[in-house]
Amino acid sequence: MDPALVEFLLRMGDNALVLGQRVAGWTGHAPVIEEDLALTNVALDLIGQSRLWLAYAGECEGRGRSDDALAYFRDAHEFRNVLLVERPNGNYADTMGRQFLFDAWHLELLRALAASRDARVSGIAQKAEREVAYHVRRSGDWVIRLGDGTEKSHGLMQAALDELWPYTGELFRSDDVDRALAAQGIACELESLRDAWSRRVDGVLAEATLARPKDGWMHSGGRSGRHSEHLSYVLAEMQSVPRAVPAERW
Amino acid sequence: MSGERHDAWPLWEVFIRSGHGLSHKHVGSLHAPDAALALQNARDVYTRRNEGASVWVVRSSDIVAGDPSERDSYFGPAEDKTFRSPTHYTVPEGVKNL
Numbered sequence: 001m002d003p004a005l006v007e008f009l010l011r012m013g014d015n016a017l018v019l020g021q022r023v024a025g026w027t028g029h030a031p032v033i034e035e036d037l038a039l040t041n042v043a044l045d046l047i048g049q050s051r052l053w054l055a056y057a058g059e060c061e062g063r064g065r066s067d068d069a070l071a072y073f074r075d076a077h078e079f080r081n082v083l084l085v086e087r088p089n090g091n092y093a094d095t096m097g098r099q100f101l102f103d104a105w106h107l108e109l110l111r112a113l114a115a116s117r118d119a120r121v122s123g124i125a126q127k128a129e130r131e132v133a134y135h136v137r138r139s140g141d142w143v144i145r146l147g148d149g150t151e152k153s154h155g156l157m158q159a160a161l162d163e164l165w166p167y168t169g170e171l172f173r174s175d176d177v178d179r180a181l182a183a184q185g186i187a188c189e190l191e192s193l194r195d196a197w198s199r200r201v202d203g204v205l206a207e208a209t210l211a212r213p214k215d216g217w218m219h220s221g222g223r224s225g226r227h228s229e230h231l232s233y234v235l236a237e238m239q240s241v242p243r244a245v246p247a248e249r250w
Numbered sequence: 251m252s253g254e255r256h257d258a259w260p261l262w263e264v265f266i267r268s269g270h271g272l273s274h275k276h277v278g279s280l281h282a283p284d285a286a287l288a289l290q291n292a293r294d295v296y297t298r299r300n301e302g303a304s305v306w307v308v309r310s311s312d313i314v315a316g317d318p319s320e321r322d323s324y325f326g327p328a329e330d331k332t333f334r335s336p337t338h339y340t341v342p343e344g345v346k347n348l
Contacts, residue, residue: 032259034280038294138290145283 004180005118006061007080008187010070011177011223013053014081016128017071018231019102020046021238025089038138042099045131052124072242076225076232083222084167086231090160093153096142097160103136104200105171108193117185140204147208154209161205162213169218171197260309262288264296267304272347274306282307 024043030036054067065073084102089095110132113125146157174182174189181187205212221227242248259281265274277296282288288307297305316324328334 032281034282034291034295037298038291041294041298134293141286141290145287 009057017050100139165213
C-alpha cells in the first residue's frame with residue numbers, strides 16, 4: 001500500500017462527495033424547476049465521481065473499506081476535501097461562485113490526471129473530465145449572468161466572490177503527498193494548474209463585469225483534515241441514516 | 251420554488267433529435283432567461299437519459315400557429331382523399347423509419 005496514493009484518492013473523492021452533498025441540498029429548493037434539475041444532475045455527477053475515487057482508495061488502503069464505508073463512517077477530521085467545497089450554499093450567487101471557482105480548478109486537475117501513469121486514476125479522470133467540462137460552462141455562465149445582470153445580482157455576485165476568494169489559495173498549494181505522486185507521474189503539482197485556472201477565471205470575471213479579489217491571506221487545512229465547523233453539519237446530515245442502521249440496505 | 255420569478259423568464263420550446271437520420275421532435279417546453287441557458291436547461295431537463303443527439307430551442311412567442319377555429323376549412327378537405335395515403339404499400343421487413 002502506498003499511503004500517499006490513498007491520501008490523494010481520498011482528497012479527490014472527498015472533494016466530489018462534499019460538494020455533491022452540498023449541491024444536492026438545493027434539490028426541491030432551487031429558484032426554478034429547470035435549475036433544480038440542473039443542480040441535481042451536477043450533484044449526481046459529483047457523487048458518481050466520488051464513488052469511483054473512494055472505491056479505489058479503499059482498495060489501495062487494503063483494509064476492506066468500501067466507498068460507502070469511507071463516505072459514511074469517517075468523521076470530519078478524516079475528510080480530506082478542500083475547504084472551498086464545504087462552504088455553505090448561501091444564496092444562488094454564493095452557490096454558483098463556489099461552483100465556478102471549484103469547477104475551473106477541477107477541470108484543469110482532471111485534465112492533468114487524465115495523463116496519469118496509474119491507469120485507474122487516468123480512467124476516472126477521463127470520465128469525470130467530460131462531466132466537469134459541462135459543469136464549468138454552466139457555473140461560468142451563471143457568474144456572468146449574475147455579475148452582468150441587475151445592480152442587485154451584481155452586488156451579490158461580487159460579495160460571494162470576495163467571500164470565497166480566500167479559499168482558493170489551498171487549491172494551488174502542493175504538499176508532500178502531491179510532490180511524491182507528481183514525482184511518480186501519478187498526479188501533478190497543484191501550482192502547475194494556476195495559470196490555466198487564472199485565465200479562465202479572469203475571462204469569466206471580465207465578461208461578468210466583476211472585479212477579481214486581491215490575493216491576500218488564504219485559508220487552508222482541509223486537505224490534511226483541519227476543517228471549518230460547516231463540514232460536521234454536512235456530514236451529520238449525510239451520515240445519520242447509515243449510522244443509525246448500519247446493516248440496512250435499500 | 252417561487253412562481254413569481256419563474257414567470258419573468260420567457261418560455262422556450264424544445265426539439266430533440268434522438269439519432270442520426272431522424273428529425274427533431276418537439277419534446278416540451280421550459281423557462282430560461284436567454285438562448286444559451288435555454289439550451290443548457292434543455293440538456294438538463296430533457297436529455298438526462300441519453301435521449302438526444304441534437305437539441306433545438308426556439309422562443310415560444312416566435313412560433314406562428316394556425317387558428318384552431320379555421321381547422322375545418324384547413325384540414326377538413328383532406329379527410330375523404332384516402333388515395334393520398336400510402337396505405338397500399340407493404341413496408342419492407344426491417345425498415346424502422348420510413
